[in-house]
Amino acid sequence: MPVSAAAQTPRSAAPEHPMVPRPYNVRAVRRESYDTFTLELGSEPSADFAFAPGQFNMLYVFGVGEVPISISGDPTHPRKLVHTTREVGAVTRAMRQLKRGGALGVRGPFGSHWPVEAVTGADLVIVAGGIGLAPLRPALYHVLAHRKKYGKVVLVYGTRTPADILFGKQLQKWQDSGLPVFITVDRAAGDWRGSVGVVTTLIPRVPFDPRSAAALVCGPEVMMRFTARELQKRGVRPENIHISMERNMKCAVGFCGHCQLGPTFICKDGPVFNWTRMEPLLAVREM
Numbered sequence: 001m002p003v004s005a006a007a008q009t010p011r012s013a014a015p016e017h018p019m020v021p022r023p024y025n026v027r028a029v030r031r032e033s034y035d036t037f038t039l040e041l042g043s044e045p046s047a048d049f050a051f052a053p054g055q056f057n058m059l060y061v062f063g064v065g066e067v068p069i070s071i072s073g074d075p076t077h078p079r080k081l082v083h084t085t086r087e088v089g090a091v092t093r094a095m096r097q098l099k100r101g102g103a104l105g106v107r108g109p110f111g112s113h114w115p116v117e118a119v120t121g122a123d124l125v126i127v128a129g130g131i132g133l134a135p136l137r138p139a140l141y142h143v144l145a146h147r148k149k150y151g152k153v154v155l156v157y158g159t160r161t162p163a164d165i166l167f168g169k170q171l172q173k174w175q176d177s178g179l180p181v182f183i184t185v186d187r188a189a190g191d192w193r194g195s196v197g198v199v200t201t202l203i204p205r206v207p208f209d210p211r212s213a214a215a216l217v218c219g220p221e222v223m224m225r226f227t228a229r230e231l232q233k234r235g236v237r238p239e240n241i242h243i244s245m246e247r248n249m250k251c252a253v254g255f256c257g258h259c260q261l262g263p264t265f266i267c268k269d270g271p272v273f274n275w276t277r278m279e280p281l282l283a284v285r286e287m
């Protein structure tokens with residue numbers, strides 16, 4: 001089970017009250033794809049924002065609304081608070097229109113984290129689908145900064161089309177520095193020469209020792225279910241599989257019950273869960 005982040009995570013930038021957003025400004029905007037963008041945020045006075053890989057913040061676009069977004073930056077550089085967001089509706093659309101200097105409220109960090117410390121010593125398979133690479137990126141930064149503590153590390157990434165691939169330059173850099181990166185797209189387009197097919201088709205082919213390997217998985221729920229199944233077929237133990245869940249949430253601290261799934265609150269017990277805990281609950285559909 002992931003250890004509760006609340007017990008471990010320094011909350012230097014957290015507000016006094018978890019429901020009160022702190023004012024932040026946009027320091028930089030980066031377009032990642034046709035519908036996805038990265039915001040780098042900063043506060044005045046400038047302060048570190050300590051977080052654990054996999055945690056999220058509630059981002060408030062003033063006058064529009066507040067949404068949960070995972071932190072996608074480097075936990076070893078806490079001065080830069082970074083989020084990568086796909087535009088899907090009213091709040092994320094308004095967020096995308098923010099320019100350098102624009103204001104945003106931040107509550108957090110919230111939730112559990114990828115168990116990057118608990119899985120040292122063995123192989124590590126990181127499986128991302130689409131925007132799911134954003135919540136996994138801090139785990140990759142951490143693992144690559146402590147590379148010697150892990151066995152083989154592989155990144156397996158699937159997107160709908162080549163145009164949906166995020167962090168392309170960084171993936172190339174990671175690959176050049178020795179991280180095996182396997183990418184596949186559901187539908188090839190343009191001059192794509194790589195693998196075509198859903199991400200689960202890569203799992204039987206990637207190099208890792210399933211007997212001891214741990215897996216970190218993030219993507220659409222259906223992708224995580226099939227990925228967990230493929231990993232287990234390959235021999236990965238279910239208790240070594242960790243996923244990150246998304247549910248509609250409002251308070252992020254277990255008050256409102258919007259994200260409740262059976263007895264579990266995705267916001268405070270998750271979003272990162274061990275597969276053995278989440279599998280039975282995935283039968284509960286969001287209302």
Ligand SMILES: Cc1cc2nc3c(=O)[nH]c(=O)nc-3n(C[C@H](O)[C@H](O)[C@H](O)COP(=O)(O)OP(=O)(O)OC[C@H]3O[C@@H](n4cnc5c(N)ncnc54)[C@H](O)[C@@H]3O)c2cc1C
Pocket residue numbers: 056065067068069070071084085086087088089090091092093131134135245246247248249271
């Ligand atoms: C813990 C957590 C971490 C998240 N991290 C990220 C992240 O790093 N980057 C990112 O882009 N998004 C992330 N999300 C999803 C993000 O919160 C939603 O996309 C956002 O709330 C949509 O708000 P909206 O007002 O723009 O759209 P809405 O008007 O609320 O929704 C527009 C459309 O998107 C669909 N939608 C809404 N929420 C989700 C969701 N959670 N998953 C899939 N479809 C949804 C709705 O059903 C609707 O069809 C995360 C969600 C959670 C719970």
